[in-house]
């Protein structure tokens with residue numbers, strides 16, 4: 001099954017008027033969390049990433065690392081498939097946001113699995129690439145070598161330079177949806193109601209209400 005079909009079938013692609021994580025407005029929203037309810041489909045997607053990075057000579061991945069929360073699932077399934085395909089154990093770890101929320105760090109003893117290892121960083125959807133870049137930095141801070149970044153979907157046209165000059169980004173699919181600054185948003189102009197269930201819609205409306213007082 002193609003990734004787009006999986007996204008549509010699981011309700012991960014929504015249409016309407018959204019405020020994206022970046023603050024921009026758009027008519028399509030990828031609700032990646034919807035995908036995680038379907039373990040078999042997540043497994044299929046992660047198998048696609050694992051197949052790309054399976055070659056022990058070109059990539060020689062020892063450990064798969066991802067940003068929590070969704071990334072916990074992602075690293076597990078990707079490491080599972082890499083282990084199957086390679087016939088050896090590939091570890092799965094995840095990084096968590098630091099207390100100030102500015103960086104990602106490896107806790108729970110996972111730091112010991114990073115040093116001198118070849119690391120595949122995985123992420124579900126790249127929009128700004130911010131979380132992926134922070135995981136890349138966390139790996140390098142521990143002297144791990146990032147050999148690539150594997151993602152379900154690159155929707156922001158993110159380049160290897162955007163995420164800390166990783167050697168390669170592999171995306172199951174590249175999507176390029178139009179988005180606009182608030183001032184240029186045609187949906188705002190038409191007074192289409194903003195979705196408050198996903199994205200930053202609720203915060204956006206709260207801020208607008210605050211400005212109105």
Ligand SMILES: [Zn+2]
Pocket residue numbers: 017025026182185186187188189
């Ligand atoms: Zn708008």
